[in-house]
Amino acid sequence: MTTEQTNTSHKEQLEGLMNVAFDAVTPGVVKNLMGTVVQLMEMVDTINNPEMLELLQEVSRISKELKEMMKVVEELQATGGLPVLVEAMGLIKTARDALNSTVVTRGLNTGVKAFGLVDDMLQYEGDQLISKVLKAAYDSQNDTSQEGSIGVLQMMKMLKDPDIQKSLQFVFKLLKNLGKQLD
Numbered sequence: 001m002t003t004e005q006t007n008t009s010h011k012e013q014l015e016g017l018m019n020v021a022f023d024a025v026t027p028g029v030v031k032n033l034m035g036t037v038v039q040l041m042e043m044v045d046t047i048n049n050p051e052m053l054e055l056l057q058e059v060s061r062i063s064k065e066l067k068e069m070m071k072v073v074e075e076l077q078a079t080g081g082l083p084v085l086v087e088a089m090g091l092i093k094t095a096r097d098a099l100n101s102t103v104v105t106r107g108l109n110t111g112v113k114a115f116g117l118v119d120d121m122l123q124y125e126g127d128q129l130i131s132k133v134l135k136a137a138y139d140s141q142n143d144t145s146q147e148g149s150i151g152v153l154q155m156m157k158m159l160k161d162p163d164i165q166k167s168l169q170f171v172f173k174l175l176k177n178l179g180k181q182l183d
Contacts (some may be wrong), residue, residue, distance in 0.1 A: 046052055076082040121127055150158075158164055 047056070073082065076085060121130070159168075
């Protein structure tokens with residue numbers, strides 16, 4: 001077979017295929033094909049919209065973040081941390097649900113009163129007084145652990161000590177002023 005005969009044979013086969021294709025193109029096929037082309041053009045037009053392009057970029061960014069988050073979740077699951085995290089979230093939810101307006105209001109009121117007491121304590125130099133009382137209590141605890149019981153005669157002798165006299169005067173004045181405050 002010569003080259004010219006081969007080309008003629010291929011040409012005849014091609015013409016035959018084209019005739020079959022043209023015969024297969026019925027009005028219904030053309031209508032479906034045109035409908036698909038129109039839908040494709042509408043889709044391209046929609047995607048070409050600036051808002052749609054921005055949305056597609058956002059989806060791409062979120063996709064990357066979701067992949068990274070899935071890696072973290074898989075790591076938590078592999079290390080056994082995921083159940084602990086879920087349990088902690090449950091505790092937080094329970095605490096949040098328990099915080100109704102009454103609880104929050106009481107908490108805020110208590111906080112305001114506590115700040116008022118601290119302000120009063122600072123105004124009357126109560127912080128210094130409390131420090132002195134705490135130091136005296138600490139020193140007394142150490143001193144009494146070394147001594148035995150005190151008899152009546154020892155107590156009478158102790159009452160003459162100037163430091164005990166100061167303390168007794170303080171306690172009696174405190175009791176007197178406390179009585180005034182209670183009226």
